[in-house]
Amino acid sequence: MTSSVVEVSTAAVTARGSFIDALCVEELFVDPSYQRPTDMGRARTLAAAWDRRLAGVIEVSDRGEQQHPRYAVIDGAHRVEGARLRDPQSMVVASIHEGLSIAEEAALFDRLNRQRRRPSTWDHWRARKVSGDATVTAIEAVVSELGLRIDPGPREGNVRCTATLEKLAALGGTDLVRETLQLILSVWDLRTDAYDAPIVHGVGLIQHHLRERIDPERLADTLLGVVPLALRTQAAALGDTLTGTAGVRMATTIMVLYNKNRRVLGRPVLVSARSFGGGARNARSRPLPSKTA
Structure with missing residues (x-):
């Protein structure tokens, strides 16, 4: 699957126009579509020990005169909030970028964060979503189509294992993502623990590697006969005797139960x-014919 994520190089940003100026915090805002929520504890710590000389230069995007507040903070949201808490009329030094779309802002935010500190998986996913990453967009569409949501909150119907979904998409495309989530949904409905990464990965590996050898009805019945927590416990027990990733151990655990199933012969x-x-991300990609006997 080809990614079409918007890439914003330093040269490209400079070419469109950027300059340094001092801005009042009243003119600044954070776009929640690609920015993480502000950690107010961190902002208060910055405010208590505020030193303008150490605040550095933040990165902002000029959204134009029609926007109020006008400047979207790309990098430096906590410093802005710390300055705001200290004095609502505080001034901060900013590198102001002109002519960026929201998708390009998100891509620049993602690049700056990866360069300066490691963002969380969710930060990275959300920024890529807004920037138009083809893989993220396709996976989001499949998940929504099934009535599920990609969301980090531990609630029913939320799918949180974005890295695992990307592994399955690389292995068998979004069709494999759809088939995997569809089977889990049909067996365990919306329960939160059914969409844990090892279970999603394990079911996906079975769907991909054993597609021509398994009976779909027997597989579904096997999963119906066990709860996700029991599966995770049994898979963890295999860790002492079986090599491979958590997804591979889960797939093996499910197949042990599959072979013991007497309800569906x-x-x-x-x-x-x-x-x-081995659970590898690029193992047996779609163009290759199955080598499983």
Whole structure:
């Protein structure tokens, strides 16, 4: 799958116009579509020990005279909030970028954060979503189509394992993401623990690597006979005897239960960690024919 994420280089930003100026914090705002929520504890700490000489230069985007407040903070939101808490009329030094779209702001935010400190997986996902990353957009569409949400909150219907969804998309495209989530949804509905990363990854590996060997009805019935917590416990127990990722151990655990299923008769499918390509992100990508006997 090809990514079309907006890339904003330093040269490109400079070419469109950027300059240094002092701005009042009243003129600044944070766009929540790609920015993380402000940590007010951190902002208060900055305010208490405020030293304008150490505040550095923040990065902002000029949204134009029609926007009030006018300047979107790309980098430096906590410093702005710290200055605001100290004095609502505080001035901060800013590098002002002109002519950026919101998607380009998000891409610049993501790049600056990856360069300066490691952002969380969710920060990275949200910024890529706003910037138009093709992989993120396609996965979001599939999840929404199924009536689920990509959201970090531990609530029913939320899918939080974005890194795992990307691994499945790289392995078998968004069709594999859809089939995996569809099966989980049909078995366990919206329960939160059903969408934990090892379970999603394990079910996806089975769907991809054993597609021609398993009975879909027997697989669904096998999953119906166990709760997600029990699956995780059994998979964790395999950690002492089986190599591979948590997803591979989960896939193996499910297949052990599949082979023991007497409610839906069928031939057993013997597996090992190697049956699932070691769980590698790029193992057996879609263009390659199946090598499983």
